[in-house]
Amino acid sequence: MSFLSRIMVLKSQAHFSAGVYDRFGAPSGMAIEGSRKRKTGQARSRVGLLIVGFTALYAVIGARMVEYGMKEPESVSSILPPDRLMASRPDIVDRNGEILATDIRTVSLFAEPNKIVDTDEAVEKLQTVLSDLDVKDTYKKLSNRTSHFAWLRRQLTPKQQSQILALGIPGIGFRPEKRRFYPGGATAAHILGYVNIDNRGVAGMEKYIDDQGLADLASVGMTSNQPLEPVRLSIDVRVQAIVRDVVVNAVVNYKAKGAGAAVLDAHTGEVIAMASAPDFDPNNPQEGSKDGWLNRMSNGTFEMGSTFKTFSTAMAIDSGKVSLKDSFDATNPIRIGGFTIKDFHGQRRWLTVPEIFEYSSNIGTARMIDIVGMEMQKEYLTRLGLLTKMQTELPEVKMPSQPRVWKKINSITISFGHGVATTPLQTAVAGAALINGGKLIEPTFLPRNREQADEVAEMVIKKSTSDDIRYLFKLNGVKGSGRNADVPGFHVGGKTGTADKVVNGRYANNLNFNAFLAAFPIDNPKYVVLTFCDEPLDGEQHQRIAAYTAAPMVKNIVRRAAPILGVEPEFGEDGSALLVSY
Template sequence: MAFWKKAAKTKPPEDVSPAECLRRRRRVEPLRNRPRFVLAIGMFCAVYAVIGGRLLFWGVAPDEAAAYSAMRHDGSAPRPDLIDRNGEVLATDIRSASLFAEPRKVVDADEATELLLSVLPDMNPKFLHNRLSGTSGFAWLKRDITPAQMQAIHMLGIPGVGFRTEKRRFYPGGNTASHVVGHVNIDNQGIAGMEKYVDDSGYRALQNAGLAFGTDLEPVELSLDVRVQHVVRDELAAAMEKYQAIAAGSVILDVETGEVVAMASLPDYDPNNPVDALKKENLNRMSAGTFEMGSTFKAFTTAMALDSGKVRITDSFDARAPIRIGGFTISDYRGKNRVLTVPEIFMYSSNIGTARQADAVGVAEHKSFLTRLGLLSRMQTELPEVAMPTQPREWKKINSITISFGHGVSTTPLQTAVAAAALVNGGYLIPPTFLPRSKADADAMKVPVISQRTSDEMRYLFHLNGEQGSGRSANVAGYDVGGKTGTAEKVENGRYQQGKRFNAYLGAFPMSKPRYVVLVVLDEPQRAPGQPFATAGWNAAPTVANIVRRTATFLDVRPNFGEKNPQLLVSY
C-alpha cells in the first residue's frame, strides 16, 4: 500500500485489489517510455550512418586524397626521374622498408635487442637498446632494410616493432655519372649534383606545400648521353691505371649549344651508397676543383694576341734567349733556341714566344680578355658544385707573363673547355648547361668574344698541332682531332713541385667544322713503361684519342677519309 500511495494520483476503487492495480500500471508504463526508445534508436542509427558514410567517402575518394593518405603511409613524396638525352633512366624512386619501434609498447627491451641483433648484427647494441627502452612514442631503428631482413624480423613477432614503407632513390648506373647526377639524403631530398638542382628549382617548394604528393611528375631530362658517359669514365679509369695517376677527369662539350654531353671525375663514388661522397679524393675536379691549366692557356694567349690586331699569324718572335723579369727566368722546355713564327710558338709550346705575345698586348687587355672568356669568374650553370677561380690581387707585368703560359691563374677544367669552345665555334661564348638546349636557344644567349677570323686562325693552329705538334697522339684517323697539350707543375704550400704534374689535353673535332670540345686532365701521372716522358703528349693526348675513337659514332660524327690535310685557312 505504501507504493500505491506514492504512485497513484487518485484513490483506487474499493472493488479493485492492490495486485490488480499494479498489473494495470505495468501495462500503461511502456506506452509512456516509447518516445524515449524511438529517440535512442534514431541517434544510434545516425551515428552509424555517419561512420558508414565516411568509410564510403574514403573508398571512392579522388586520386589526390588517396595519394595524400598514401603519403602519410610512405613518409615521402615521389621525386621526378632523371633521364639522359635518349630517355635512359639515371635516377628513379623505388620502395623500401624501414624499421621503427614504439618504445612504450616494447615489453622487454633486452629481449627485443637480442632478437633484432640476430637479424641485424651490424647495428650498435647500445644504440638499439636505448631506442627500444626509451619513453617516446616513435623511434627509427634502421632505415632501408632488405626484404629478407624485413621478413626475418617479422617472423620474430616482437611487440612494439614495426615497418614503414618509404621511397628510396636508385641509380641504375651506379658510379657512371655520380658527380653530375648527384645524390639524395636519407629523407630522399637532393643534396648534390642535379638532384639538388631539381630541389632548388621548385620541387622542394612543391613538396613543402604538399603539392608534390599524388602528382605524376614529368622526368627531368639531362644533356648527358649515358653511352658516351660510360666510355669517358671507362677510359679515365684505364688511364689512371696505366699512368699511375692519382686522379683523372674529362668533359665533352657541344660547341654550338654548350650542352655537356659527358663529364666524369675519378675517383668517384656510388650514389646508391654515398658514404664516400665527401672524401677529399672524390672531389668533382671538373667543376668544383681549380687548377693551373698549364700550356693549354697558350691557346687563349694566342687568340688574344691575334684578336687584338697587334699580332698577326705571320709574325715572328725571338725565342733564342730566356726572359728575365722580376727575379724570375722564363725559358722553354726543350726549346728551339731561334726565332719562331706564331704557328711554331703554338706547335712547339714556347713559353718565351707566348710571353712575348702577351707583352705585346699589355697587362690590362690581357686581364680583360680572360675575363671576357669567363675564366676569372664563377661559372654559371645548373650544377651546384662550381668553384671560384683564383687570380692575382694585382696584375703586374710579371703576372701577365706567367699567366700567358698557364701559371698564376687557377680555374676549373670545365671553364677551360667552355672558353675553348668559343675559340673554334666562330668566336661565341655559350654558357654550359647540363639540360637539353636547342641551337636556337643557344644562339639567343651566345656572346661574341673574338672575331670569326680569329676563330678560323685558331682552328688552323689546333689542326696544325694535331697533325704535326704535341697533339699528334690525340688524332684519330678520319676524325681530324686538333688541340693543345698542357703540362703544369703542381703547386703545394705555395711552391711548384718538380716531378708532380697536372697534365691536360684540350682538343676539338672535327677541325674542318668543330662540333665537340674534349678535355682530359690527369693528376700526377707517371711515365708509362716504354715511354720516354710523362708529359701530356704521352698520356692525356692518347686518352683523348681513345675517347674520340669510341664515342664519335654515338655523337653522330662520321669519319672522313677524303682529301688529307684540307686547307683550313684561305690566306694570311
C-alpha cells in the same frame, strides 16, 4: 462475505486513507497544492542538473577537440603522419630517355617502445637479422617507455623485412618509403649527385631539382606520391660510360692522384659527358672516400699550363696586333723580376706564331702577350669567362683564382698558364668559343638546340680569329704535341698543357698537372674534349707529360665515342677515300 466484496471494501478504505483531512475530517486543499509545487520544483531541478551536466560534457569534448587539433600529430603505427616520406622525385633521364635516376619503393623499420614487452629479447632478435645493429643505441630507444615512436633502421631490403616479420616482435612495425636508385652506379656520379636518407637532393642535379622548387613544396607538405614528369639531361649515357671508363683507367694506369674529362657540343654548350675520378656510387655515397666527392671538373681549380697559350694566342691575333705571319725572338730566355722564362723544347731562334704554338714556346708566347698589354689581357680573359665564376645548373662550381694585384711578371706567367687557376670545365667552355666561330656559350646539363644557344651566346672573338685557332689546333694535332690524340678518320686537333704543381708555395718539377684541350673533327668542329691527369707518376712510354697522359685519354674517348655521336669518319686528304675493309 464474498471474495469480490472484500476487494471492494479494501479499495474503498485505501481511497479514503490516502486523502488528507483537516481537524474536522475534511480534506486539506493547501496540503495538496504544496505537494504539487514540491514535485514541480524537484522536476525542474532534475532538468537543470541534466542541462548543466550535458553542457559540461560537451564543453570538455570541445576543449579536447581543440587540444587535439592544435597538437602535433603523434607518430604511432596506427596513425601515419603527413607522409612526406612517400613524396615522389622526378626520374632523371639522359638525352635519349635512358633512366639515370629513379625512385623505388622500400620500407623502414620502427618501434613503439611503450608496446615492447621484453627489450632484451627484442634487441637480440633484431641483431640476428641486422648484424651491424647498434645494440646500445637500440636498447636505449626501446627502453624509453614514454616514447611512442622510434626509427630503428631506414630503407630495409625485402629480405630483411621478411626475416624481421618472421621474428614476431610486438611493438615493431614497417613504414613505406621511397629510395633513390641509380641504375648506372658511379657512371654519372658527379653530374647526378645524390640524395640524403629522406630523399632530398644533396649534390649535383639532384640538388638543382630541389632548388627549382621541389624542396619548398616538400617543406610545406605539397608534394605527393604521384609520378612526376622526368627531367631530361643533355648527357648521353653511352658516351658518359666511355668517358668515365677512360678517366678511371687513367688514374690506375698512370698512377695519378686524379683525372677528369668532359665532352661538350661546341655549338650548343651542352655537356654530353663529364667525369672526375676518384668518384663514388650515389647509391651508397657514404661508402666513397672524401676524395671521391670532389668534382674536379667544375669544383676544382688548377693552373692549366700550356693550354692557356691557346687563349693568349687568340687574344693576340684578335687584337689586331699580331698575325699568323709574325715572328718573335725565342733565342734566349727572358729574365724578369728575379725569374727566368725558358722553353721546355727550346729552338733557340726566331719563331713564327704557328711555330710558337707547335713548339709550345713560353718565350714566344710571353713576347706576344707583351705586345697585347696587361689590361687587354685581363679584359680578354674576363670576356672568355676564365676569371669569373662559371654559370651552369650544377651547384658545385668553384670560383677561379688570380693575383690580387697584377704585375708584369704575372701577365707573363699567366700567358703560358701559371698564375691563374680555373676549373677544367670552364677551360673547355672557353676553348669551345675559340673554335665555334667566336661564340661563348654557357655550359648546360639540360637539352638545348642551336637556336636556344644563339640566344644566350656572346661573341667574344672575331670569326677570323676562330678560323686561325682551328688552323693552329690542326697543325698541332698533325705535327705537334697533339699527335698522340689523333684518331684516323676523325682528325683531332688541340693543345697540350703540362704545368708544375705548387707544393708549399713553390713549383715542384716532379709533380705535374697535365691537360689537353681538343676539338674534332677539326675541319668542322662539332665537339670539344678536355682531359686532365693530376700528378701522374707514369704515362705512355713512361713519360709523365701531357702528350703521354692527357692526349692518349682524348684519343681513347674520340675513338670510342665519335661513332656513337654520329660523326662520320673521313679518310684521305679530301675525304673522298673511304675505308671499305680491314
